[in-house]
Amino acid sequence: MANDNRQTTFDNADQGSEALRNVTQNEYKYGFVSDIDSDIIPRGLNEDVIRLISSKKGEPDWLLDFRLKAFRHWQTLEMPTWAHLKIPEIDYQAISYYAAPKKKDAPKSLDEVDPKLIDTFNRLGIPLEEQKALSGMAVDAVMDSVSVKTTHREKLAELGVIFCSFSEAVKDYPDLVRRYLGKVVSYRDNFFAALNSAVFSDGSFVYIPKGVRCPMELSTYFRINASGTGQFERTLIVADDDSYVSYLEGCTAPMRDENQLHAAIVEIIVEERAEVKYSTVQNWYAGDSEGKGGVYNFVTKRGLCRGDYSKLSWTQVETGSAITWKYPGCILAGEGSVGEFYSVAVTNNYQQADTGTKMIHIGKNSRSTIVSKGISAGHSENSYRGLVSVAPGASGVRNHTQCDSLLLSSTCGAHTFPYIDVKNETAVVEHEATTSKISEDQLFYCNQRGIPTEEAVALIVNGYAKEVMNKLPMEFAVEAQKLLSITLEGSVG
């Protein structure tokens, strides 16, 4: 698609670095704007806007109160500056805080959905119908914040699984939402969490009842579409005792020059012996090769392993966004609870990423594993920032952290900022990190065996990320590998 624009201005580069440059230069394939009528409220943020959002969505008073409390708190906060990121000043009054595709009536079948929307998904290579049929996934397609189509609802309903948009959940299951909303990520948590709590537009709600093993992978595709709008998703997942769910979230966004702000919240509550697997592939528009445009992705994701022997696993493949600020974390409160974090973060051109995880060990014998693989190319900056904390009463805690960085150009940066706080003497906490480039020896060896340099680089990068890719569900792994190819391997893949 947009590949024709690939720059090839490196005349006297040697073959090896030529190949490296080729594979690190490939423009965003998913750049287009689909022209769907949007219902947008004027730019700016004040209490009236929040009341308007709330009333447009027909929300109960307690939710409006929650939003207003968050907004009032947000006004007292300043944007955090501690991350290793250069964030241009954001004018929060110049953003429109609500954009919903215009509703005629709630669509009952695909025929009623705007054909252009269907077309958009088709161009993304994720046709809803096909996915529904072929992969057996339930797809809750979210476009500009409002859920427009939900599939497989009935099948899930038989098992008592609730999978719906957040606003539907507020209408249909107000007690559940009220019980869990803001329990893991309080509106006081941080600047972006407060902002999201005040203006969140929509998102997904998942409830897995006791003892239910969700038979299919739940999936949502987020897109930011309307020009100049922020997107403030809110996802809430509750896994009751002895349940299991695998949740996938994938993102692609249209190409655009203006920076877009995205401040989402994901809250996950895992009860006794339950397990949640949360996988993300994030490929929002990262700006062009000059660093112009791109999405700002400031996300607060956190899970609470409240029950004993509960397990939460985060897997993320981050290839997009101009700026990423994201630290999916686990509060391991239950005895023997397990937290996992597997991440591949790729930055290219002028992308900046400051991402990592927090493992808060409170429960006895809780365990956590962190595997983070950073790949930086072009002029990008890629940072791992993580916290492993062991509370005084948490005996028998075990943590292992491995974070590796791979540098593909001499102008990029790879940084590691781990924090390890141990307050219990029985804990065993380990951290390992290495930083390196693809060695000439490795490339030479591959060349020797008849593998061209380009393929060799692809091979090595793939092998490097494999440990994390293997943790993705099958359907997603394919897409993720494709993304990695698009971001890094262009001419190779």
Add this chain to the structure above:
Amino acid sequence: MSSLNQYIDLFEHNRRQLYDSSPEVFNRLRPAALSALERLGRFPGKRDEGYRNFSVDEVFAPDFGVNVGRVSFAVDVARTFRCDVPNLSTLLGVVVNDEFRPTATLLKNCPEGVTVMSLAEAARRYPDLVASRLGNIADNSSASAALNTLLLQDGVFVHIAPGVRLDKTIQIVNIFNASANLLSFRRVLVVVEDGASARLLMCDHTQNTDNDYLSSQVVEIFLGRGASLDYCDIEESSERTSRLSQMYVSQEADSNLSVNASSLTVGHTRNEYRVDLLDRGASAEIAGMAIAGGNQLVDSSTLIRHLAPYCHSNQLFKYLLDDNSRGAFEGLIYVAPDAVHTEAYQSDRNILASEGARMHTSPHLEIYCDDVKCSHGAATGQLDSQALFYMQTRGVPLAEARMMLMQAFMSDVIDRVRIDGLRDRLRRLVERRLNGDRTTCGDCAASCNK
């Protein structure tokens, strides 16, 4: 209100006396330090990145006396103190609080090309040399370093002339002894010129342990081309002695620095290391160990800046934390965009030996260059229960087995000490420290261990 203000007031009140009693070289640095402090307005506290576990503000908060009037405390060095290391004959100098006192052996035996003297005296005798280095790398961006410059009165000056290879170890014994709670500003300036080499052993002791002491120490080290310095630092003061030590190092091409720091007995201590590898082939090795008990706090902070190609750095820190002690390590390796062929390693290993012990680690990497080999590792845990069990099955009592493992744990750091006689000495000190035996060492009359 920040505790910094009382020191600025102190300076204003005693400005005349300070200026009169100090050499011109010192006085010239004070205005810049003062304006930097007024701009900073406060010491860093726990809410500041890099000081999460050691609040400089709190450490400086108590009402310490500062010896502005240069009252000389009587310490008969030759009689009361012989901190000798067996098989090690040294060029010994003593610093009482912040006042340098040479010993007879130092004055007699100092070879040609080697200068070890009071910093104030050096500033009077060689004003140009001292002025060109002092305050050069210890800049005023750190409030505590700026304060050190503002209230600077004396310290140690070590200069090794080009090409001089000094065999004997220079030993500087820092003794705290005062009749009231005391804060001293110590300054150490070490210049090892091109092709020269030296070994420097610093140890901290407290004689009158009934008072609270705080030492603010700024060490500036300049290593010329091909110069080499082994720097050994032993803290054996008292639990009521706190220390904030800031070491700034600037290294030219092919120079070599080895720092070995041991914190055995001290109250709250923070050791900062800022090493700039300025030119090709410079290498730095920093090793630190701490055995902490009671309510001790040991904090180490390193920043190694690789600014040129082919430089090498290695850091190893090991803490053994008992009782309610707290340990912190914050390390940063910075690799500049053009510093190709950098090798930089960092390792932090800790043992928590009791329920109340706490450890905070943040080993950081900031890398802007692709042709590097960098790694860091951090681990916090306890003694290997299987090893303990194995030894018990072989008839080694538990207490002894624990002792052996702890000594083995520390030996990594001790083995890196490049001063021969000192390694055995340190092993014995560690063994005694682990036994909780705080009697005096050898025939020394100083009660530094009580």
